[in-house]
Amino acid sequence: MALNIINPGLSTSIQDLGRPGYFHLGIPIGGAMDRFSMRVANMLVGNSEDAAGLEAVFMGPEIEFTSDTAIAVTGADIPVMIDGVEAPSWTALAVSKGQKLSFGFLKTGARIYIAVAGGITTPEALGSRSTYPIGALGGIEGRNIAAGDALPTGSAGAVTIGASVPSTMHRMPATPAILRMVKGLYWHRLTEASGQQFLADEWKVAPEADRMGYRFRGGKTLEFVDREQPFGAGSDPSNIVDGCYSYGSIQVPGGTEPIVLHRDAVSGGGYFTLGAIISADMDYIGQLQPHTPVKFEAVSMDEALSARQERHKLLDAIRSELS
Amino acid sequence: MKTRYTFGGDEHIYVEIDEEMSLDAFFKSLSMSNAVKDANIDGVTEICPANASFQVKFNPDVIHPNDLLERIKMLEEKAVQAEKRLNTRIIEIPVYYQDPWTHETLMRFRERHQDPNGTDLEYAAQINGFDSVDDFITAHHSQPWFVSMVGFVSGLPFLYQLVERDKQLQVPKYLRPRTDTPKLTVGYGGCFSCIYSVRGAGGYQMFGITPMPIYDPEQKVTYLQDFMVLFRPGDIVKWRPIDRAEYDAICQQVEDGTYMPKMAEVEFDLDIFNQDIAKTNARLMEALNGA
Numbered sequence: 001m002a003l004n005i006i007n008p009g010l011s012t013s014i015q016d017l018g019r020p021g022y023f024h025l026g027i028p029i030g031g032a033m034d035r036f037s038m039r040v041a042n043m044l045v046g047n048s049e050d051a052a053g054l055e056a057v058f059m060g061p062e063i064e065f066t067s068d069t070a071i072a073v074t075g076a077d078i079p080v081m082i083d084g085v086e087a088p089s090w091t092a093l094a095v096s097k098g099q100k101l102s103f104g105f106l107k108t109g110a111r112i113y114i115a116v117a118g119g120i121t122t123p124e125a126l127g128s129r130s131t132y133p134i135g136a137l138g139g140i141e142g143r144n145i146a147a148g149d150a151l152p153t154g155s156a157g158a159v160t161i162g163a164s165v166p167s168t169m170h171r172m173p174a175t176p177a178i179l180r181m182v183k184g185l186y187w188h189r190l191t192e193a194s195g196q197q198f199l200a201d202e203w204k205v206a207p208e209a210d211r212m213g214y215r216f217r218g219g220k221t222l223e224f225v226d227r228e229q230p231f232g233a234g235s236d237p238s239n240i241v242d243g244c245y246s247y248g249s250i251q252v253p254g255g256t257e258p259i260v261l262h263r264d265a266v267s268g269g270g271y272f273t274l275g276a277i278i279s280a281d282m283d284y285i286g287q288l289q290p291h292t293p294v295k296f297e298a299v300s301m302d303e304a305l306s307a308r309q310e311r312h313k314l315l316d317a318i319r320s321e322l323s
Numbered sequence: 324m325k326t327r328y329t330f331g332g333d334e335h336i337y338v339e340i341d342e343e344m345s346l347d348a349f350f351k352s353l354s355m356s357n358a359v360k361d362a363n364i365d366g367v368t369e370i371c372p373a374n375a376s377f378q379v380k381f382n383p384d385v386i387h388p389n390d391l392l393e394r395i396k397m398l399e400e401k402a403v404q405a406e407k408r409l410n411t412r413i414i415e416i417p418v419y420y421q422d423p424w425t426h427e428t429l430m431r432f433r434e435r436h437q438d439p440n441g442t443d444l445e446y447a448a449q450i451n452g453f454d455s456v457d458d459f460i461t462a463h464h465s466q467p468w469f470v471s472m473v474g475f476v477s478g479l480p481f482l483y484q485l486v487e488r489d490k491q492l493q494v495p496k497y498l499r500p501r502t503d504t505p506k507l508t509v510g511y512g513g514c515f516s517c518i519y520s521v522r523g524a525g526g527y528q529m530f531g532i533t534p535m536p537i538y539d540p541e542q543k544v545t546y547l548q549d550f551m552v553l554f555r556p557g558d559i560v561k562w563r564p565i566d567r568a569e570y571d572a573i574c575q576q577v578e579d580g581t582y583m584p585k586m587a588e589v590e591f592d593l594d595i596f597n598q599d600i601a602k603t604n605a606r607l608m609e610a611l612n613g614a
Contacts, residue, residue: 024371025552026474026520079467134521135477137538157362185331185337190560231488232344232374232514235495241344242410242472242481242515244371244378246331267474270496270513279383301388304333308383 003116003151006100007062012212014120014139015152016052019128026267027137029247030130033211033286034111034265036171037075041115041316043322044072044092044165046157050128051119054145056112058289060103063114067097070117070159074170076203076287091164093198109172111288111309117156132264134212160322169318171311173284176202176293179260180281180307183298185249186240186272194223197276198258198296205292206257211264213222215257216294216309222255234270242270248277250296258296260285292296324348328392333383336392344483344514347407348375349471350593353556355395355402364394372556374471374515375479395411411613413467413559413611415585416509416518419570420444420460420531429529435499447494447511462492463530464562467607468516469591470554476523478538478552482516482560485495485596485604497614506514509562523558529544534565534573535584545580553584561611567614587614 018031032038032055039049060078073080073089080087081102087093122129122140131139140149164194201219208215224237232241236256245261251271260277262285324341331337341348356370356377366385371378381391433439438446448459466484473522484491496578501524508519511529520538539547539556547553577581587610596603
């Protein structure tokens with residue numbers, strides 16, 4: 001069984017839940033940006049939640065199936081078509097040999113997840129099939145999928161065709177999107193007024209938003225506490241001696257445009273970071289379109305941990321719903 | 324040096340050993356991150372040492388962030404007392420300074436540079452008080468360097484020169500980062516040299532290029548067959564200037580699978596180094612030349 005790629009869409013990549021363990025060498029964890037949606041897509045087709053599927057951005061691919069199988073589409077709200085007939089998303093769908101999957105125009109959200117029964121079984125690189133094009137790792141020869149690719153799939157488990165996850169159990173960002181963060185890292189470099197301003201401002205997602213990081217515009221330029229720059233840091237007040245970056249950390253080069261590092265993050269660099277987005281809200285970032293209004297909300301560690309548990313509970317509820 | 328502990332969201336603890344760069348800060352960071360690794364703490368998933376800091380990634384479902392923070396703080400004392408000694412290796416890296424490829428790239432991005440009328444090397448030589456580019460290049464390659472961090476992207480080493488603070492070369496990064504840097508460019512920013520392991524964006528000044536791959540995801544390069552990344556923190560590097568003919572010859576040897584980098588096992592002791600820098604470096608280079 002294979003997925004024949006007729007049209008790859010805009011930027012569609014093979015992703016699973018990533019390759020932890022190599023960030024100290026500059027190789028990021030990678031994997032689905034919206035892990036919640038990726039996990040649910042896999043659950044629907046009876047895969048283990050870390051099976052590899054497709055992550056498409058803004059536009060869906062067109063795919064032909066070489067034998068009968070089951071698929072599920074989750075994530076962004078976009079019409080799903082089987083041979084031109086609309087089919088429900090967040091639902092286990094049966095497809096027959098020769099049928100084609102295609103998509104309409106994106107309504108809300110940014111990333112579409114496609115799981116196929118048995119998962120995509122391209123070769124693993126450092127323990128994962130996730131595509132990391134900068135390092136030419138995973139996927140197909142380290143790149144996004146292209147027309148003419150035939151993606152191999154594994155043997156399917158038990159699938160309940162028609163099983164579905166109700167919209168009350170989906171998890172998508174609000175408008176404006178609220179991204180919760182824990183203040184820290186180099187937050188002390190900001191003046192108190194500037195820190196308050198950063199949290200009060202409404203930002204907008206900039207066009208430069210990808211798997212490495214999301215850039216934001218529209219807030220006021222940050223002001224730094226005066227200091228003599230430490231040896232080795234560089235002369236700009238936003239510079240530090242190059243250190244490690246956290247996933248979700250918010251750097252503001254030159255104090256102007258915040259960048260939130262995501263799954264394909266660079267592992268370190270010389271810009272100050274003022275905190276990091278909480279783990280529970282990382283999925284939301286993957287669903288933000290350019291120009292979406294966003295506010296950063298500072299929360300305590302306890303609130304961050306409760307939000308993480310809430311996300312776990314929702315996934316548990318879906319697992320029970322589908323079992 | 325004053326150690327500062329902070330959280331990066333709910334999954335990371337960031338430990339800044341010092342705000343400024345020094346080998347003392349690097350060694351303390353390395354010993355502490357090794358101590359965290361040796362402690363085998365449940366829930367710790369990744370440990371990343373950097374120049375003067377390190378980061379621990381963890382699963383807060385397994386260990387509470389505050390509990391992990393206390394465990395790490397307790398390891399600081401032990402790290403301070405640890406011997407600042409490393410069994411490591413010195414690796415010779417051939418560099419073709421003022422090569423045509425980085426030259427073409429730096430001309431293409433001239434409007435993003437501090438000195439639109441010169442080259443990166445002319446600018447670096449001038450602001451560091453050298454009479455000529457050649458003198459600056461000599462200062463860059465005559466003394467060895469220490470890999471104080473591996474990261475940014477795939478296997479990229481940050482290198483810190485093993486000389487007195489007043490002899491450190493310092494160069495700002497580009498005013499605005501470039502969107503392109505040739506693969507294997509030897510770059511410079513702040514007090515750090517680097518080798519761009521892959522082609523891509525970059526903000527460091529560009530001095531030259533090495534013919535020697537340092538990252539190979541396909542693991543076809545002879546000396547990268549065991550692991551796709553060459554460098555580890557603590558490696559020592561000696562640049563060796565080469566010309567176009569030698570550059571081409573080494574590229575061919577890499578292609579043929581006959582190229583082996585020159586390297587030697589060495590011991591590096593920070594206290595001995597601080598007592599006599601010239602003698603320590605001479606001993607390191609002697610080991611390399613005997614290889």
